[in-house]
């Protein structure tokens with residue numbers, strides 16, 4: 001019996017995709033609002049980032065739906081494809097040889113969230129990024145808290161609880177001294193607290209250059 005396949009839908013606008021389109025439609029890819037990287041100086045002088053780069057701005061519902069699909073639609077291939085796509089635009093605009101031997105460090109997901117979701121979207125972005133750039137993926141930290149339902153807390157308690165904490169695993173993955181630098185990769189930068197926390201945790205054991213890239217920036 002032949003069953004009609006339900007066409008996959010664009011992760012950004014939801015229209016059914018053609019055979020040539022895999023995760024999103026060509027019109028969306030054209031319309032996504034790119035972030036202008038130079039305006040990006042979120043942390044001022046506080047943190048020593050060698051590079052801060054975000055690919056998209058969360059400017060229209062198209063980008064917001066894309067991020068939602070990346071996290072919640074259960075399709076791990078979307079993250080991989082987006083990581084590859086952003087890496088291609090990154091390597092057009094930067095001097096990729098400067099970073100080629102660096103490691104890419106995905107923001108870890110708490111194991112409970114990983115079980116629920118089935119994949120870590122930052123790891124999927126890292127895989128796609130690595131496939132294009134040849135950069136090695138080096139997962140370094142673990143997440144101490146999973147995030148929780150905050151409805152029973154007041155506002156200031158929620159803010160305190162929201163700060164994400166990372167730690168080195170008890171048996172640390174070796175931090176190869178020969179790595180010239182680490183680029184943390186995450187889906188969205190909002191308050192910046194996740195990246196700041198990653199930065200602090202990495203600095204406890206490693207003092208080489210650090211950078212971050214994100215799929216999208218939610219603030220501009």
Ligand SMILES: [Zn+2]
Nearest residue numbers: 010013025028
């Ligand atoms: Zn679309």
